[in-house]
Every structure is written in C-alpha cells, then in structure tokens.
Amino acid sequence: MPTVWVLGAGQLGAMLKQAAYPLALRVEPVEPESEQLPAIKDGDIITVEREQWPDTAVTRHMSQQSGFMNADIFGKIADRFHQKTMLDTLGINTAPWRSVEVDTQAESLHAALGPDVLLKRREGGYDGKGQFWLYQNQGLDVPSDWLGTGIAEKKIPFNEELSLVGARDKDGNKVFYPLTLNLHRNGILMASLAPLARVDHLQGKAESMLGKIMDAADYVGVMAMECFRVGEELIVNELAPRVHNSGHWTQAGACVSQFEMHLRAVSSLPIKAPEVRGQSVMINVIGVERETNWLKIPSTQCYWYGKDVRPGRKLGHININHPKKSAVQTALNELRHLLPENYGDVFDWVKEELAKL
Missing domain, CATH: 3.30.470.20 (ATP-grasp fold, B domain)
Structure with a gap:
C-alpha cells in the first residue's frame, strides 16, 4: 500500500490517520510550516485536510508531486470568486453575488443584491471569520480593505x-x-x-x-x-x-x-x-x-x-x-x-x- 500524505496536521489529519488503521494504510499528516520535507516516494498519494495553505517549502514540495490528488480543484474552490463562477457555469443554485472590485460602491451592490449584503473574503475565512455585513439602512460604504479582496452576496432568508x-x-x-x-x-x-x-x-x-x-x-x-x-x-x-x-x-x-x-x-x-x-x-x-x-x-x-x-x-x-x-x-x-x-x-x-x- 502507498503512503497517504495529508497536507495539514490538524484534527482532520489526525482523524484520517485513525481511520487508516483498518485499511492497512499508512497516513502521515504534514505540518505546512515544518522544516523537514516529507520523503514522498513514487506511487504515494497526497491529499489535504484544508483547501488553503501558506506558501512554504513543504507546501511547494508536496503540491509538485505527481500523486497530489485534485490539484486543479483547490484554487477553484478556495477562492470564492472561482467557486461561485463554477457553480454558475454548472447551473447550480447559489446566492446571487457580485465581485467586489477596487472601485465597487455600496450603492451598486445594494441595487443588485438588496438592502442586506454579505461581504466575504475571496480567500480565507472560516467559522464566521472573513465576513462583513453591509446594511443599506446604516449608510455604510464598502470598507477600503475589502475593495478588490472579496465577493458580495445577497442575504438569503433560509428555512x-x-x-x-x-x-x-x-x-x-x-x-x-x-x-x-x-x-x-x-x-x-x-x-x-x-x-x-x-x-x-x-x-x-x-x-x-x-x-x-x-x-x-x-x-x-x-x-x-x-x-x-x-x-x-x-x-x-x-x-x-x-x-x-x-x-x-x-x-x-x-x-x-x-x-x-x-x-x-x-x-x-x-x-x-x-x-x-x-x-x-x-x-x-x-x-x-x-x-x-x-x-x-x-x-x-x-x-x-x-x-x-x-x-x-x-x-x-x-x-x-x-x-x-x-x-x-x-x-x-x-x-x-x-x-x-x-x-x-x-x-x-x-x-x-x-x-x-
């Protein structure tokens, strides 16, 4: 059996390692900031526990391996602009959205998406981080640090x-x-x-x-x-x-x-x-x-x-x-x-x- 290397050494990597035992697989989670490069062999598999990672010697080494699974998909999903574009192309329902460009004004977002607009960072953000509500009744403009770095979504009144x-x-x-x-x-x-x-x-x-x-x-x-x-x-x-x-x-x-x-x-x-x-x-x-x-x-x-x-x-x-x-x-x-x-x-x-x- 090949070794399955996991880019990321958090709880998901640990639980993948636990699940590997009955399959007689060797799973090795790797910390992206590690100073030691993993000894990946031909036929080994690289997977991830996170869709984003820092640019380090380890992440460059692992992402260049032929056994790196789904290498082409992470950029499309980790970046919300590309994820939303992909969903639209496939005709799959997602919240109406707009890209937040360097010159985007709140007025144009409210005109397109309604009075309550959720800004999301294109990259990063989890567990509620990397989000900002833009409410029309508060008269807020798009914060300067969001220009060119995010997308805007229509508020969905979900059940x-x-x-x-x-x-x-x-x-x-x-x-x-x-x-x-x-x-x-x-x-x-x-x-x-x-x-x-x-x-x-x-x-x-x-x-x-x-x-x-x-x-x-x-x-x-x-x-x-x-x-x-x-x-x-x-x-x-x-x-x-x-x-x-x-x-x-x-x-x-x-x-x-x-x-x-x-x-x-x-x-x-x-x-x-x-x-x-x-x-x-x-x-x-x-x-x-x-x-x-x-x-x-x-x-x-x-x-x-x-x-x-x-x-x-x-x-x-x-x-x-x-x-x-x-x-x-x-x-x-x-x-x-x-x-x-x-x-x-x-x-x-x-x-x-x-x-x-």
Whole structure:
C-alpha cells in the first residue's frame, strides 16, 4: 500500500490517520510550516485536510508531486470568486453575488443584491471569520480593505441549513451520506443531526447537485456541500473539497465514516454506499475545557483534539448515536449538565428537531 500524505496536521489529519488503521494504510499528516520535507516516494498519494495553505517549502514540495490528488480543484474552490463562477457555469443554485472590485460602491451592490449584503473574503475565512455585513439602512460604504479582496452576496432568508457529504472514486462512482441538519452560532458549527426523514425528498436533488460538481472537477475523495433550504429549493452556500465538520457524525452513525471513505477513494479501494446506524447527533466542543465525565455517558463517542483552550476554538466533538431516539435524548440530557450554560439553546434546538423526525 502507498503512503497517504495529508497536507495539514490538524484534527482532520489526525482523524484520517485513525481511520487508516483498518485499511492497512499508512497516513502521515504534514505540518505546512515544518522544516523537514516529507520523503514522498513514487506511487504515494497526497491529499489535504484544508483547501488553503501558506506558501512554504513543504507546501511547494508536496503540491509538485505527481500523486497530489485534485490539484486543479483547490484554487477553484478556495477562492470564492472561482467557486461561485463554477457553480454558475454548472447551473447550480447559489446566492446571487457580485465581485467586489477596487472601485465597487455600496450603492451598486445594494441595487443588485438588496438592502442586506454579505461581504466575504475571496480567500480565507472560516467559522464566521472573513465576513462583513453591509446594511443599506446604516449608510455604510464598502470598507477600503475589502475593495478588490472579496465577493458580495445577497442575504438569503433560509428555512434551515443542510449539508451533504459525498465521495467519488477515480472511475466516477459516487456514494452519499444522508442530508445533515446543522446549527451555526456566529458562523461556527455547533451541532449536526442525521438522518432526517422529513428532508428525504430532497436527497436526490442534493446528490444530483454535488455529483455534478464532483464530475465536472473530476474530483476524487470526499467533498462536502453546505446548503440553505429555502422552501423546497437548495441553494449552495459553500463547498469543501475534503472531509468536513458536518460529517463527523458518520464516525458513530455509518458503517464507513467520511474519513475512511475519503481514504478508500484516494487510494483506489472500493467505496460503498454507507449504511446508516440509527439516529446521530454531533455536538461541537467550542472553547470549553475537557470534562472526563463526558466519557461516562451511554451512546456517546468523545473526540478531543489536544489543542490549547481558547474562546471560540474548536477543541473536540461528541457523537451520540443509538437506534432509539429516546436513548439519544437521554444522552443529550446527561450531556447538557456537563457543558456551559451557553450551550442551552444548542440542546433546545436539537431536542426540538428530534421531535420533528
């Protein structure tokens, strides 16, 4: 088996390495700022845990290798201008948008996109960073540091946020996980819930959209598509050409996790439709010290990333899975007492959504 090198050594790289063991694959995450170049051999595979990386000796070395998977797609997706252009070209629903040029005025953006306009950096920005709201009633102009560096989007009055994680192999075979319902607070994913019977009728539409994107890019591996649901329509918000936070529930809730599926695809091992096991809820642990009593709760799996604790930082996640919703709810009730009060609305949201299933 070849070595699979992962550009990026954060939690996603670590979970890819964990998923590799049953496949007898060697996975080696690489820190982009490392002073030592990885010893990549002919036949080795290079994949990523992030779609953007700094220009360093390591990243130049890895991106020049013949085994670097999906090399042509990262620039198109990491840059929101190119991502939006690609979606428009493919005829896939996305929020109406405009490029923010060096001479763009707020008046022209409001005329094209409405009174509430969201500016997004073309590159960078995650977990709510790299965004700026331009409200017409506040009389704001486009900040000077946004000129020539961003795109502008129309505000979408969505019903809820859904995501789809899928995988494609080198032969064009594709598999998909169920649509996942997500809750964000200040742009940070707080909780995910899957499967969701009430959106089953949108599954085929979502698969067609993501499948079209992966085929057009000749993409190999796992890709995530974040969407707004507006009535019976899906509008793509963001794409991620990698394993994704909203797919973490698959570690407990599917026969093949998104991490194993990605490794299967990039290393030419068979991919298969993931059988879903019961009801899953994923709770992100944000800016909270580790609590070992989480490990006592039935029906849970706890992942701690080993990072320094800082406000707003993703430090781990907790998967809850059981065939019976009542068991999932019992676990949530126990967990609620072990997380800070600001998680109250997160648990309320999950409880309300479970009741709709």
